[in-house]
Amino acid sequence: MSGMWYECKVKYRKTDETGNQKVTTEPYLVDALSYTEAESRINEEMKAYISEEFKITNIKVANYAEIHPFENADRWFKSKISLLAYDEESGKERKTNMYVLLQANDVKEAFDNTISVMKGTMGDYSIPAISESPIMDVFPYFSGDEDELEQMEKFNALKASKPENDAVKIEDTMEFDDEVVADSY
Secondary structure (H helix, E strand, O other): OOOOEEEEEEEEEEEOOOOOEEEEEEEEEEEOOOHHHHHHHHHHHHHHHOOOOEEEEEEEEOOOOEEEOOOOOOEEEEEEEEEEEEEOOOOEEEEEEEEEEEEEOOHHHHHHHHHHHOOOOOOEEEEEEEEEOOOOOEEOOOOOOHHHHHHHHHHHHHHHOOOOOOOOOOOOOOOOOHHHHHHHO
């Protein structure tokens, strides 16, 4: 709904495989309308995962054009995509970079997933870099409940609809002197 993703760093005490506790800071991605909402949402989400005390150390706007989860994948990868455009004024080819976050199990699968995401793109593009992201998890705005999905569909339908021209009639209430109007033509 918002299209704005915030990267939130959360610091907490974690127990490793050997049973030792250590303090760690991990980044998470939250879909929110503002910094305040991002802080509130990450607090809500982390309460479900962390039973002990935790602290939010940083919140910043994430530089991702799109987020694409894939089934049977457990890691997040950041793909740099260079869109190629021809500038007619200067006669040169211009590159515009965008970053996509997507799930995969390894770099090759991340490359394949990037290709599948870009399948419908009309213009030329290249993929100069793919790297594993430190993002631990992504929390989209809607949880996937049927009621929320219905509300989202209704909202999008209303947003896309346009009022009919016949329904709105404008009445002209301005008065003019007939002689002045005739002289102006």
